[in-house]
Amino acid sequence: MKWIKTYERWIYIGALVIGAIIWMTQREETTIQPLPFEQNEQQAEKQEEQTSVFVDVKGAVKRAGVYEVAATSRIRDVIEMAGGLTEEADETKMNLAMKVHDEMVIYVPKKGEEISELADMHTTDQSNGKVNINTATAEQLQTLQGIGPAKASAIIAYREEHGPFQKVEDLLNVSGIGGKSFEKIKEQIVVR
16 A cells, blocks of 8 residues: 555656646747847838938928938928928929839929029939839920820829839839830930
């Protein structure tokens, strides 16, 4: 009888030890730290979310200059940073909802000001006369071979919805621009 009680005691101690091992194993699993490469990926994602761009604001704003803004900003946000529009500003000639991109020039015209010459200066590559499809107006896009009002509007709508084109080939993503249309204009366009 005495050996049965000793045997029961050892079973009880063994069960306690096994329970403690299981508890410690589960506790270690819940406190596992991310591996170094996982931490680097998480940091890279945070940095991508916090990316900023530089934008040059000119014209009828209270404080013209170069501003560092979040990559997700809109033209409206940058103009607010520049102190807002002056009384002589003509905001009807601007798309305040357009997303900004790095090295963008935002020119706010004055009422009655002809902006075609200024717009040409900012939408063409001065070294080779190519049209910058990221900043060109509908009229400037229509100077490209085979681009009429409908395709020009589609290009502008696409870049407003998806942001600036990263490469000229991205133009193929625009509804109505196929391979043949692209071949006609690829030597006339640039992305900046």
